[in-house]
Amino acid sequence: MISETSAVAFRQNLGEMLNQVQYRHDSILIKKDGKPVAALVDARLFERIRRMQARFDALCQRIEAGYAQLPEAEGLAEIDATVAQVRAGR
Structure with missing residues (x-):
């Protein structure tokens, strides 16, 4: 609660x-x-949150590395298109 x-x-x-x-x-x-x-x-929940944050940060770094060679505007447009596609499929 x-x-x-x-x-x-x-x-x-x-x-x-x-x-x-x-x-x-x-x-x-x-x-x-x-x-x-x-x-x-509670301390156990806090530890879970910290682990999730670490995994999220690692995922963000992988995504950033994957888009490192792409111009920012082009990368953002690709992300927006993917998000729109996923939302349309719901």
């Missing part, structure tokens, strides 16, 4: 919220002036 709280309430209830995340595996979205600024997540 994801709950939301203000930065002030988070600061006042830090211990309780840590328990909520640790034992119930909940996540807490922390807002400041009504806007999301941070999230408190």
Whole structure:
């Protein structure tokens, strides 16, 4: 479950919220002036997010290397055409 709280309430209830995340595996979205600024997540979830980020970064590097010799405008046009084709097939 994801709950939301203000930065002030988070600061006042830090211990309780840590328990909520640790034992119930909940996540807490922390807002400041009504806007999301941070999230408190369980350490296992955070590790999964880090691994996914590393895989995403590696994939982006492979894509970038594949388009390295192509002029930018031509590469972007090819990407746009592929995205449009995939969306049309849905």
